[in-house]
Amino acid sequence: MAAGGGGPAVSPMATPSWAVRIRGADGEIAGAGILLTPQWVLTCAHVVDRTADVMTAEFVGAVGHGVPAVPARLERDAYVPETLDADGDPSGDVALLRLERPRPAEETVRLHRLSAPNREVRMYGFPYEHNGGIWFRATAVGVCGRDGQVQLIPASPGELASPGCSGAGVADSDTGEVIGMVLSGQEDRHGNRFSFMSPVETIVRHLPRLDPVTTGPSAVDPQLRSTADDILPELLDRPFAQRLAAWLRDDGSQVKISVVRHGDAAREATLRRAITLADRELRTPVSVDRASLDPPGTVPSAGGHDLAVYAEGRTSAGIAERIAERLGLPHPEEAPLERIRAARAILNLVVVGVDEAVDPLGVLDLLDVLRADGSRLLLVLRTAGDCHRRAREQLLTGPERGRRARLVERLKEITGPLAEDLRERLAAVAPQGLRPLDSDLVAAHAALADLLRAADAADHDGEGQGEALLGPGPDLARYERLADRVEGRLTAGVAALDRLRDRRDELAGRLRSYQVMHQHSLRGEEDPAVDGLYLRAHTLLRARPCDVRAAEAAVDAYTGRVDGHAGATGPVARDGHGARDGHEDGYGSGDGRGARDGDSGEDGRGARDAYGARDVHAARDGHDRGDDGRGARPGHGTGDGGGDGHRSEDGYGARDGYGARDGYGARDGYGAQDGHGRGDDGRGARPGHGAGDGGGDGHRSGDGYGARDGYGARDGHGRGDDGRGARPGHGTGDGRGAGDGGGDGQRAGDGHGARDGCGAGDGCGARDGYGAREGYGARDGYGGGDAS
Numbered sequence: 001m002a003a004g005g006g007g008p009a010v011s012p013m014a015t016p017s018w019a020v021r022i023r024g025a026d027g028e029i030a031g032a033g034i035l036l037t038p039q040w041v042l043t044c045a046h047v048v049d050r051t052a053d054v055m056t057a058e059f060v061g062a063v064g065h066g067v068p069a070v071p072a073r074l075e076r077d078a079y080v081p082e083t084l085d086a087d088g089d090p091s092g093d094v095a096l097l098r099l100e101r102p103r104p105a106e107e108t109v110r111l112h113r114l115s116a117p118n119r120e121v122r123m124y125g126f127p128y129e130h131n132g133g134i135w136f137r138a139t140a141v142g143v144c145g146r147d148g149q150v151q152l153i154p155a156s157p158g159e160l161a162s163p164g165c166s167g168a169g170v171a172d173s174d175t176g177e178v179i180g181m182v183l184s185g186q187e188d189r190h191g192n193r194f195s196f197m198s199p200v201e202t203i204v205r206h207l208p209r210l211d212p213v214t215t216g217p218s219a220v221d222p223q224l225r226s227t228a229d230d231i232l233p234e235l236l237d238r239p240f241a242q243r244l245a246a247w248l249r250d251d252g253s254q255v256k257i258s259v260v261r262h263g264d265a266a267r268e269a270t271l272r273r274a275i276t277l278a279d280r281e282l283r284t285p286v287s288v289d290r291a292s293l294d295p296p297g298t299v300p301s302a303g304g305h306d307l308a309v310y311a312e313g314r315t316s317a318g319i320a321e322r323i324a325e326r327l328g329l330p331h332p333e334e335a336p337l338e339r340i341r342a343a344r345a346i347l348n349l350v351v352v353g354v355d356e357a358v359d360p361l362g363v364l365d366l367l368d369v370l371r372a373d374g375s376r377l378l379l380v381l382r383t384a385g386d387c388h389r390r391a392r393e394q395l396l397t398g399p400e401r402g403r404r405a406r407l408v409e410r411l412k413e414i415t416g417p418l419a420e421d422l423r424e425r426l427a428a429v430a431p432q433g434l435r436p437l438d439s440d441l442v443a444a445h446a447a448l449a450d451l452l453r454a455a456d457a458a459d460h461d462g463e464g465q466g467e468a469l470l471g472p473g474p475d476l477a478r479y480e481r482l483a484d485r486v487e488g489r490l491t492a493g494v495a496a497l498d499r500l501r502d503r504r505d506e507l508a509g510r511l512r513s514y515q516v517m518h519q520h521s522l523r524g525e526e527d528p529a530v531d532g533l534y535l536r537a538h539t540l541l542r543a544r545p546c547d548v549r550a551a552e553a554a555v556d557a558y559t560g561r562v563d564g565h566a567g568a569t570g571p572v573a574r575d576g577h578g579a580r581d582g583h584e585d586g587y588g589s590g591d592g593r594g595a596r597d598g599d600s601g602e603d604g605r606g607a608r609d610a611y612g613a614r615d616v617h618a619a620r621d622g623h624d625r626g627d628d629g630r631g632a633r634p635g636h637g638t639g640d641g642g643g644d645g646h647r648s649e650d651g652y653g654a655r656d657g658y659g660a661r662d663g664y665g666a667r668d669g670y671g672a673q674d675g676h677g678r679g680d681d682g683r684g685a686r687p688g689h690g691a692g693d694g695g696g697d698g699h700r701s702g703d704g705y706g707a708r709d710g711y712g713a714r715d716g717h718g719r720g721d722d723g724r725g726a727r728p729g730h731g732t733g734d735g736r737g738a739g740d741g742g743g744d745g746q747r748a749g750d751g752h753g754a755r756d757g758c759g760a761g762d763g764c765g766a767r768d769g770y771g772a773r774e775g776y777g778a779r780d781g782y783g784g785g786d787a788s
Contacts, residue, residue, distance in 0.1 A: 015061040015133060018109040018169065018178075019124045022072075022097075025052035032125050032168035033057065034109065034178060036213045038102035041072060042203070043167035044183060045081045045095040048074050057099060060133050062107065072097040080206045091147040093183055094198060094206050109169070111200040112177035113216030113281075114328045115306040115347050117142055120173040121152065121197075123182050125165030136161055137173075138195070140180075143303030148202045148280035150180065150303075152195045161195040170197045175328045177216075201280035202302070217325060219279055221310040224352060226269075226276040235269035241298035244274040247378055248304030248348075252477025255371060255395050257379045259388065260352075271380065275350060278304030305348045305378070312353035316362030323349070323370075337366060344373045352380040355387035364394055371395055403476055404451060410483050411448040415441060418490050425497030429504055430545040434493055440486045447479045500548045507548070507555045508541050518562045530565065533558040 020033035031047030057072040078096035123136045137155035154160045170180040180197035260267045276282045278300040307326045320336035329339040357363045537554035
């Protein structure tokens with residue numbers, strides 16, 4: 001807002017009028033600044049060149065053409081350089097510049113006190129290559145260090161505050177108020193990128209003269225601020241001070257409830273001292289110097305709380321309004337509790353005198369809303385009466401029981417199903433680069449046992465004992481952090497092992513495909529060296545747990561040799577060209593080279609791509625076999641049957657040819673619906689016969705040509721329901737097979753004829769084909785599988 005406080009401090013789109021670009025005496029951009037009054041510019045001490053008499057302040061958001069430039073000098077008594085304490089914590093780094101010529105008052109902005117945790121903020125700075133200025137977005141995530149500085153996490157890696165941004169105003173994205181100033185940006189050795197801001201309260205503490213240009217109520221109600229008498233040594237309750245300092249440093253307890261009775265001067269003074277030292281603005285160098293002489297562990301860090309409220313005589317609605325104001329929640333027409341509930345804001349809140357509020361139970365309900373959203377609460381009551389018991393149950397023991405129960409269930413999931421998932425993966429593949437997780441699981445089991453023992457003790461002991469066991473303490477926070485750590489490690493371990501298992505399966509598939517390719521390329525020869533490489537790779541992949549790295553090396557060695565062999569012998573045609581004893585024009589299976597003595601390879605004439613593959617007579621479009629190893633749906637593959645083999649996509653005899661719906665194999669024709677001797681389901685046509693020359697007296701009813709005493713079995717020419725030939729039937733001299741190879745090719749079991757016929761066992765071209773593995777059709781041979 002302007003100096004008069006009448007409008008938003010920052011427009012979401014425009015360059016802010018209060019943004020100042022500061023140049024050093026050498027003319028280079030040194031950093032940024034904030035115009036607070038017509039003559040004062042706030043910036044970082046490290047931006048200022050103390051050796052230079054004059055610097056230049058440029059107002060990039062000024063109305064009109066050009067960028068006004070005004071000489072500026074350092075205010076000598078308003079310079080607080082950065083200092084480091086014994087632990088390396090920084091402090092200070094603020095300064096004021098005075099302009100030689102004043103700027104219009106409407107260009108100025110006031111600082112605003114606002115609770116910062118988890119707020120979305122924006123900064124306008126002047127990094128390299130952005131001399132005109134650019135917005136940076138970030139989230140204020142929490143206090144760090146004893147000076148109360150606030151850590152900022154950039155919204156994206158490119159929005160880390162960089163040189164040229166130091167001294168820039170930090171504006172709250174919701175309200176537009178300037179709530180701090182950028183100090184620096186850093187990237188640590190792990191690649192984490194973040195920056196820091198000095199919140200308004202810390203700036204005012206270092207430069208008290210800025211209080212008149214600062215808006216927003218103080219974070220501490222006047223009744224809770226330290227007095228001069230509070231420094232007396234006899235007024236320090238050391239154990240109480242240590243407990244307060246621990247909570248204010250975030251000891252892991254979400255809710256702390258204490259009783260400080262009226263008249264207990266030591267506890268009252270100790271409480272005021274802790275609240276004052278934990279406030280960024282009230283924690284003055286004098287108070288810190290005094291406290292430095294106090295016992296160790298009794299001094300909290302600045303920023304330990306966001307708001308300290310004195311509740312005596314106030315209503316719950318009034319306290320809610322105080323909280324909403326501190327959180328910067330707009331829309332005063334809405335009830336403050338509803339604004340707080342909708343904002344789901346998180347803060348560290350101290351409320352003193354809860355039981356002396358106008359409506360204590362209403363205050364407890366308000367605080368329960370904040371607790372449920374994650375706020376930390378320090379409650380101080382004046383008596384240990386009914387309100388105290390209600391507060392403990394509503395805000396402490398009840399939620400702690402639920403928290404403990406959720407943690408128990410989570411640890412059971414970690415030590416049960418998640419651990420079992422890990423063991424299952426470890427049994428399948430050997431871990432590579434995965435740290436051992438046994439100690440993590442042991443710690444999780446121990447934490448689970450400890451929590452179960454405590455729950456059991458609470459069930460069997462008295463009410464007071466149970467409350468003590470279920471009370472707040474660092475154990476739950478510690479176990480929650482343990483659960484986070486173990487769950488994260490186990491989940492990552494399972495994911496890493498899953499990737500190894502997937503890689504193992506990929507390698508197994510690759511090995512199989514190369515083994516098939518190699519077998520086809522051998523043409524009946526053997527290669528012991530390559531076979532040895534295959535056996536090693538296969539053995540490593542089958543081992544449990546599988547060493548995927550070693551298996552991959554073995555597979556690479558094998559595939560490299562196969563690739564080299566294929567390069568030396570030449571490529572093998574997909575349709576089987578190059579069969580050792582097969583047809584010269586490439587009859588043979590698509591993935592074989594043909595058998596040594598037959599018309600097809602191990603996968604036989606009529607295999608998936610057999611007998612000329614996709615562009616020859618068999619396979620998907622060839623004799624007696626489709627993609628699934630069965631005969632082509634309409635064809636039969638006789639040497640002299642079906643004219644000259646006319647065939648459409650479905651085989652020998654298209655829709656208008658032999659075996660077509662209206663041809664020799666139609667329902668009322670010679671063969672099946674799809675061909676000679678074959679019905680819709682592979683059986684012979686109901687009235688047809690399917691033989692090349694046997695239609696005269698071989699007609700068959702219900703189950704085929706010649707049925708039990710005919711030429712064919714239930715399924716037609718030489719084939720029963722299960723692929724066997726008719727019991728008494730026989731193959732014709734020029735049987736249904738190759739050109740003229742049926743005469744003396746009779747073979748029991750798997751051959752061309754059963755006990756005395758031509759298609760027994762597995763029929764004419766049965767499971768092992770027209771002459772078994774070495775005959776006309778192999779396992780998937782001429783009329784293979786279930787083909788006729």
